[in-house]
Amino acid sequence: MKKVIIFGASGHAKVVIDIIEKQNEYEIFGLIDSYKAKDSCLFEYKILGSEDALKKIVSDNNIYGIVIAIGDNCTRKSIVNKVRTICPDLHFINAIHPNAILGKNVVLGVGNVIMPGVIVNSDTTIGDSCIVNTNASVGHDSILKDFSSVSPGVKIGGNLELGFCSAISIGATVIENITIGDHTIIGAAAVVTKNFPDCVVAYGSPAKIIRARTEDDRYLFSSAERKGNRAVLKYEE
Secondary structure (H helix, E strand, O other): OEEEEEEOOOHHHHHHHHHHHHHOOEEEEEEEOOOOOOOOEEOOEEEEEOHHHHHHHHHHHOEEEEEEOOOOHHHHHHHHHHHHHHOOOOEEOOEEOOOOEEOOOOEEOOOOEEOOOOEEOOOOEEOOOOEEOOOOEEOOOOEEOOOOEEOOOOEEOOOOEEOOOOEEOOOOEEOOOOEEOOOOEEOOOOEEOOOEOOOEEEEEOOEEEEEEOOOOOOOOOOHHHHHHOHHHOOOOO
């Protein structure tokens, strides 16, 4: 099997490892992480070094592909662009859990992570480096633009257009024929009944705009940050 590496060594990377193992199409050679010690392990896979070592690792070990296992859309986009610059011939593979269901004429770009229990219905197009998380469902004729993400348990009606680098947070519901702009965050458990523009945070039932945001605003937080900052985490994933 062709060798691949995983960029990231967090909880999200654990799920990606499980998916790739179950796909049984690639051999996981190891992980890249800038914050964890080289030669430490996630499951049985070693951290090979930071992004500074990526080019040498790829060339020395005949690495075919990579998965960027980072949940935050903006950060994932930044890493993808760095990897493309450092190793332009490296393939971004799709990690698709065998228990996911992809309908007729679904079109996938590259570098996507499709988790267990996902349903993507017919004639949907998913761009590059997107995440569709556990038990989410995406209705027919939808479009998920590059670097967008759909969190666990999200329910989406047909004909959604989800913008570039936008996210729908855990447990949200989106009715049919909705357009969500670029760099927009829909909060946890929101009920989306109307369109939303670029660069906003929206949540509630029905969802409404809470504030504007910039393209690089964080929206994912660690467990420690959640404990210390609950008041501002209404749109966390």
